[in-house]
Amino acid sequence: MSAEYPVMDVDPKWKVEPEQMGSKDKFWFHNPASDVQDWLFKFPTKNTGGHWAEKIAYEIARKIGILAPRVELARYCTAEGEPRRGSVSRSFTSEYELYHGNQILAGMDVRYSPEQKFKQNMHTVRRIFHSMDIFGTGSFANECRVKLAEYLVFDAVIGNVDRHHENWGVLRKRVDKKWRGRLAPTFDHASSLGRELLDTGEKKSRVRYLDELGIGSYAERARGAIFITEDSARGPSPLELVRWCLKEPDYREFFAKACRKLAALDPEAVKEIVAKVPVDWMTSLSRTFAVALICYNCERLREAYK
Helix, strand or coil, rough: CCCCCCCECCCCCCCCEEEHHHHHEEEECCCCCCCCCCCCEEEECCCHHHHHHHHCCCCCCCHHHCCCCCCEEEEECCCCCCEEEEEECCCCCCCCEEEEEHHHHHHHCCCCCCCCCCCCCCCHHHHHHHHHHHHHCCCHHHHHHHHHHHHHHHHHHHHCCCCCCCEEEEEEEEECCEEEEEECCCCCCCCCCCCCCCCCCCCCCCHHHHHHHHHHHHHHHHHCCCCCCCCCCCCCCCCHHHHHHHHHCCCCEEEEHHHHHHHHHCCCHHHHHHHHHCCCCCHHHHHHHHHHHHHHHHHHHHHHHH
16 A cells, blocks of 8 residues: 555644635645745544545545645644644635635626525526636637536535535636636535544444445435526535536536546545545544445446446
8 A cells, every 4th residue: 555645744833814714714824944835724623524535535636637726634733732633725826816606606697695605596507607708708718617517527526515606716817907817726625525424323324324325325415505507495416416417418518528537536546545544534434435435426427427
C-alpha cells in the first residue's frame, strides 16, 4: 500500500481571518515560509467525517481530471494547546474574485432570492446551465457547461448533497473596464461519502446499510440542492439528477462527455485512495462504506450513460 496522506500542522500565528460564508467553523491562514496562496482551514461538524470526506473527494477529482482546489488533512493547535483535526483547501481566487451562483441567478431574475439557500426550488438545472450565457454564445460558454456537467457527475460519484447556490460560481476580474472570467473549480465536498453516519447503533448506520438496507438505499434516497423543475417539492439525489440530464436533449451531450471521465476510476483505484487516509482518521466501516458508495454510484452512472 502507498504511504498515508500527510497531515499539515497549522500554526495559530498563521491565522489571517475567519471565513464568513457557510455555517461551518473555518478560517483563512497563510504560511509565510512556504505559501504564495492562502489556505482555508475547516473544522468538521461534530461527530462527522467531513475532513476525510473533503480529502478523499479531492483525490477522486484529481484521479478523473475534475478541476478542484488542493485539499490536505490538517491539525490546528488551539490556544489551550489542544490539537483539532480538520481539512485545508488552497485558495483558488488569486487575482480573481469568486462570484457565487446565487449572485448570478439573482442578477438574471429579480424573483430569485439569493438568501434562500435551502429548499430553493428556483435553483434548477436549466437556470444553472442558462447562467453560462454570461460568457456569451460561443464555444467557451459550452466548455463551461461541460465543466458544470463534470461537477454534477462528480457529485453523483461521491454522493455530495450540498451543491447549493453558494457552492458553485465563476471567477471574474476587471480588464479594460470589462469583466473577464471563467467557471470556478468545484469546491466544498464535505457533505459526501456518508460522512454524517455512525458506524453502528442508529436505525440507519453504516453497518445497516452495508449488511441489511443496501448501499443503493442510501445513494438513491439522498436529496441534493439542485432541482429539476420549480414545481419539484425537493431536489433529486445527485445520481437521479445526472440520469435525468442524460435523457434530456439539451444536456445529454454535456453529461455524456463528463461521464467519459469515469473510465479512469476503477474499484482498485478507489480502494487505494481511501486506504491512504491515516489509520486513526477513519474507522474500518467508514472506509468500507465510502468505497462501496463510490463503486455503486460509478456503476449506476455507467449504466445510465450507455
